[in-house]
Amino acid sequence: MIEEIPDIVISRLPIYLRELTRLAEEEGKLTTSSHELGKHLGISSAQIRKDLSHFGEFGKQGTGYHINYLVQQLRQILHLTREWNVAVIGAGYLGHALTHYKAFLDQGFHITAIFDNDPAKIGEQLDDIVVQDMADLEKTITELNIKMAILVVPANVAQEITDRLVDAGVRAILSYAPIYLKVPPDIQVSYSDPVVQMQRMTYYLA
Amino acid sequence: MIEEIPDIVISRLPIYLRELTRLAEEEGKLTTSSHELGKHLGISSAQIRKDLSHFGEFGKQGTGYHINYLVQQLRQILHLTREWNVAVIGAGYLGHALTHYKAFLDQGFHITAIFDNDPAKIGEQLDDIVVQDMADLEKTITELNIKMAILVVPANVAQEITDRLVDAGVRAILSYAPIYLKVPPDIQVSYSDPVVQMQRMTYYLA
DNA sequence: CTACAATTGTGAAAACTTACACGAATCAAC
DNA sequence: GTTGATTCGTGTAAGTTTTCACAATTGTAG
Structure with missing residues (x-):
């Protein structure tokens, strides 16, 4: 039942995390969309949504993603909440x-x-x-x-x-x-x- | 007619080159096989043969590859014959x-x-x-x-x-x-x- | 309240990559 | 020579990854 998540997906998560943090800190954004995130990273929006879907549903139709929430989730997934x-x-x-x-x-x-x-x-x-x-x-x-x-x-x-x-x-x-x-x-x-x-x-x- | 070679293939060539050089210099080997090279690199022999086949036929059935020759070929492919x-x-x-x-x-x-x-x-x-x-x-x-x-x-x-x-x-x-x-x-x-x-x-x- | 634009999550299709498996070639042993 | 063990190069199959495309949801404007 436990789905094996491809390493290639895992390897993109830190990049999403990095850009999300930058969007929040540098550009002061509170929310973003898979399309916007993808544009900043040279990655298709479908890929980003598919990647995230392995771990849960973090966005909202019509609205996109709340950056702080998604950052927090990614940090948990990647075990970055500890030192x-x-x-x-x-x-x-x-x-x-x-x-x-x-x-x-x-x-x-x-x-x-x-x-x-x-x-x-x-x-x-x-x-x-x-x-x-x-x-x-x-x-x-x-x-x-x-x-x-x-x-x-x-x-x-x-x-x-x-x-x-x-x-x-x-x-x-x-x-x-x-x-x-x-x-x-x-x-x-x-x-x-x-x-x-x-x-x-x-x-x-x- | 010019076949487009996948970047993932290109990215393995320097690793082959590195190991071939090591086999020659450290272990004093003159020849090797896709099987031996793969064992040293955690890559299947089929993958190595397939990768190399994009660029020509560098080996000999029954014998394998002459290391110096293959190194020279790889260096040419990767444009490493110049500085x-x-x-x-x-x-x-x-x-x-x-x-x-x-x-x-x-x-x-x-x-x-x-x-x-x-x-x-x-x-x-x-x-x-x-x-x-x-x-x-x-x-x-x-x-x-x-x-x-x-x-x-x-x-x-x-x-x-x-x-x-x-x-x-x-x-x-x-x-x-x-x-x-x-x-x-x-x-x-x-x-x-x-x-x-x-x-x-x-x-x-x- | 309705229409419209934006956006998600996802099943299915397409594209890409790796592994299998086999004919052909080479060499060594007898 | 013949046999047997190796090994290559490659067509095909299997597996993996990406892209497509759409129903469903949300928010906005009138």
């Missing part, structure tokens, strides 16, 4: 940048630990946290109840660190490492390899 | 990190300009380039023949900067800004909003 502790693995330039990334905090993602195995980096202060030795990975992740990690390490150690993260209880990984990660089926991975994204685009550049 | 000049827009933490990102250079993406409008950042030295005033955007992009840009600016200025980039001749944009960008149909955009990626994953965390 999430996040670990960053790798304290290179990119690890630093992501640790400082303000939007994470605004959206309830608290980076509460950062790790590296370079003795020169261990102990370094970053805002309010300190770079920890990779040896303490399991201990800290367990203690801080960290379920999400951002992986910013070289490809050759990414799989082995992923295995350790999963064993320590991490359930979702955002990976910037240029390699496919083998994980158990209940573990989520999102990939973000900038080179791969650039290489897709060069195809279209004559 | 690309790239501009980074925004010299915050993330802009810095991406400018330093070594893998870009390894893959033929040369970051030859970085811009910001903060007087405190303009003039700052980053490796071998200097942070330029956003006012010089058009001039520099034209002079250096830059066709690709990495956008690392706040949402509220992202669209206006995108318009300027496109007018200046940029044809592909990798955007970290948390907003949908409206561009002409012949302009490529890749999105990489870390918050959106995290929010997709929290859906699956009970």
Whole structure:
């Protein structure tokens, strides 16, 4: 009876949420329609309505959607009504940048630990946290109840660190490492390899 | 007669290329099969063969693929046999990190300009380039023949900067800004909003 | 109160993507 | 040579995703 909702639908919800928030905050709107939302996002109105229909009926015929209400519903669906502790693995330039990334905090993602195995980096202060030795990975992740990690390490150690993260209880990984990660089926991975994204685009550049 | 190749196929080619390179360099392999490649990437062998068949016949029955040859072919298909000049827009933490990102250079993406409008950042030295005033955007992009840009600016200025980039001749944009960008149909955009990626994953965390 | 415009939610159709399965080719072993 | 194990490329089937199009509902204007 429980309908399996396609991941491609889930992946659009944060984008709807982002735009709805912007419509409310930047444009001061209280309501919107699937047509308006779609126009702002390059998505058809039918798609938006179909996507939302997986979770309930949030709009009203003739009127559209009350933005605050829909935002609240989406945040509940996506489990964003709580805060999430996040670990960053790798304290290179990119690890630093992501640790400082303000939007994470605004959206309830608290980076509460950062790790590296370079003795020169261990102990370094970053805002309010300190770079920890990779040896303490399991201990800290367990203690801080960290379920999400951002992986910013070289490809050759990414799989082995992923295995350790999963064993320590991490359930979702955002990976910037240029390699496919083998994980158990209940573990989520999102990939973000900038080179791969650039290489897709060069195809279209004559 | 010219077959239109789906973007979803194109987007897998860089991943094949990445793994093929790794197989050659790390594991010293000279040949591979669609089955082996797929096992390393979590993709079915049929999918890989079908994808490649859009572009020609690169393998041999019974034997599989000669890695070096396939790598060379993929690089040609993706227009990676030349080098690309790239501009980074925004010299915050993330802009810095991406400018330093070594893998870009390894893959033929040369970051030859970085811009910001903060007087405190303009003039700052980053490796071998200097942070330029956003006012010089058009001039520099034209002079250096830059066709690709990495956008690392706040949402509220992202669209206006995108318009300027496109007018200046940029044809592909990798955007970290948390907003949908409206561009002409012949302009490529890749999105990489870390918050959106995290929010997709929290859906699956009970 | 009635007519009209806007908009939702959704079943059905269309379009797109992936997986199956098989003939043909290749190579190694005997 | 012949056999058997691999593997490719591909036509077709199956599965997934998007789009269409319409009944039902809501609000507005006269």
